[in-house]
Amino acid sequence: MHYPYSMLHYRLKYGFCCLLVLSACTPMPVKSPLAQWAPSPNFDTRKPRLIVIHHTDMDSAEAALRVLHTQNRQGRVSAHYLIANNGKLYQLVGDNERAWHAGVGSWQGVTDINSISIGIELDNNGSEPFEERQILSLIRLLDDLCTRLNIPRDAIIGHADLAPSRKSDPNKHFPWQRLAQAGFGKWYDEN
Numbered sequence: 001m002h003y004p005y006s007m008l009h010y011r012l013k014y015g016f017c018c019l020l021v022l023s024a025c026t027p028m029p030v031k032s033p034l035a036q037w038a039p040s041p042n043f044d045t046r047k048p049r050l051i052v053i054h055h056t057d058m059d060s061a062e063a064a065l066r067v068l069h070t071q072n073r074q075g076r077v078s079a080h081y082l083i084a085n086n087g088k089l090y091q092l093v094g095d096n097e098r099a100w101h102a103g104v105g106s107w108q109g110v111t112d113i114n115s116i117s118i119g120i121e122l123d124n125n126g127s128e129p130f131e132e133r134q135i136l137s138l139i140r141l142l143d144d145l146c147t148r149l150n151i152p153r154d155a156i157i158g159h160a161d162l163a164p165s166r167k168s169d170p171n172k173h174f175p176w177q178r179l180a181q182a183g184f185g186k187w188y189d190e191n
Contacts, residue, residue, distance in 0.1 A: 029094020034144055035081060038090045040069050042078035043097040048149055050117040051142065051156045052102055054079065055124035055169040061085070064123060068092055076100060079119035081141060087133030089141060095149060105163030113162050118145055122170060129173040142184045156185040 031037055056064040061084035068078050069092070078099040082090040093099040101119030110116055122138065124130055146153050158174065159167040180187030 030096040030149075031094060032081075032089075032091050032141070032144055032148075034141060035089040035091035038065065038069075038082075038092055040078040040092040040099070042068075042076045043093040043099050045096060046098045046115045048095060048116060048118045048145075049151055049155060050107065050113070051145060051151060052113065052117045052119050052159055052162065053138075053156065053170050053174070054101060054119060054121045054159045055126050055171055055174075056082070056121050057126040057169065058123070059125055061088070061090070061123040064121060065090065065092075068121070074103075079121040081118070082121045083123060083134050083137050083141070085123045085131040085134050087131070087137040089137050095145070102159070102162060104166065105159075107157060107162045118149075118151070122174075124171065126169065126171050128171075130170070130175065135175060135178065139179070139182045139184070142179075142182075146184070153184050154186050 029039070058064045058067070061082060064082055068082060071077060078093050079101040080091060080093045080095060080099050082092060084090070095118060098114050099119050100114055101121070102113035102117060105111070105113055107113055120138065120141065122130060122134060124134075142153075142156060145151055156179070158176075159169045176185060177187050179185045
């Protein structure tokens, strides 16, 4: 009796199927449809429930991307997103992965902020107002993240909120009231 396929063919087909099954078990990074994917190797896996906003304290988005792909003076650093001052949005780490952006600090009793948060870097040197296109891109991203990842819309803080003695970002020009009017973060009641 003659079989149309050799035993080698069946073994190759079986091996290929096994590889497909195993590759399906590998978690893929959760990516935003709004951002250009620019992956950084500096991350771990987790589920976010807080968003931390930073400013880069650098002169350009390109310089910030270099640091976020390598390291700064204190070692490796990353963030989930970087928003250039022209509003261009980059995603560096998957939403389900742990970026290294918060450092030492705490929020509502949690000290490992990187494990529970999404880090968003805004291209800003730390002393200037934020660009309109950048804030519009941020608001759009916050809406996407809060909706897709079920993050409460008031769970948005600045880096200085979790490390007040160590950090000042985003700087004094950051429009917190405008963000609150768009439905994100908290703003005090004048009364």
